[in-house]
Amino acid sequence: MGLEVKNLTGGYSSIPVIKKENFDVKDGELVSLIGLNGAGKSTTINHIIGLMKPFAGTIKLNGMQIEDDLKEYKQQIAYIPEVPVLYQELTLKEHIETTIMAYSLNEAEAWQKADRLLKIFRLDNKLEWLPANFSKGMKQKVMIICAFITNASLFVIDEPFLGLDPLAVNDLLKLIEERKKAGCSVLMSTHVLDTAEKYCDRFVLINNGVVRYEGTYQEIKTKYADLGNSLNDIYLSLAKDEKHG
Structure with missing residues (x-):
C-alpha cells in the first residue's frame, strides 16, 4: 500500500508552510522530493x-494513520536525517543495540544484517568507537x-549524498534497490538531481x-520540454519562475 499523503497542510505555530500537498510512494518505489531550501x-x-x-489533511502508511497506533506507525518507518543524530555516550555497538530494542527486532537476525552492513561501510572494526571519533561521513x-x-x-x-564518499553513495543506492525489490517504499529528499x-x-x-508537479522523469521532461534537457535545468527554471512570479 505504501505512503499516501492527502491535502496535507502544516507548519510551525499557526503558520502554514506546506499547503494541501498530495502525493504517494507506492510499494517498491523510490520517490524523490525536490525543491529549493525553504x-x-x-x-x-x-x-x-x-x-x-x-x-489539516491525512498521512497514511499502509492504510494506518499515526493516531491509530503511534508505536506501530513509527516502527514502520526508518528515518535517515540530513544531519546525523547520535548519542555521544553510546558506542557504535550500543547504537545498534538501541535500534534493536526500539524496533523490537529479533536480536540474532538484526545482528546478522548489521554485520553485513558494517563490512559494506567499513565500520566492522569500530564497534567500540564513540561518535566523537567519527567523521561526518562515518x-x-x-x-x-x-x-x-x-x-x-x-x-x-x-x-x-552530501556527506558520503562516492563508494558509500554507491553502497547506499544498492541497499535502496534491495529494499525496493523486497517491496519497501523509499522517500528521499535530495539536491543532487543528476x-x-x-x-x-x-x-x-x-x-x-x-x-508543483508529480511524475516520472520522462513525464516531467515531456511536460517541460521547453525548459531544458535535464531535471536540474527544468527544476531551476521552474524555481526561478516561482520566485519571480
Missing part, C-alpha cells in the same frame, strides 16, 4: 515521521546501518510549500 521538504518529512502534527554511515537493520516498510532519507535522475522512479517538485 520549499517545504523538511516540513513535509517531519509530518510524515510524526514530529509535527498536520493542521556518522552518516552509522545512521544508514541502524536504519537498514530494521524491518521498516518506508525509508525516509533526507539529503543522503543522481536522482538516474535512480528515482518518480519526483515530487515542491515550491513554496505546494506540490
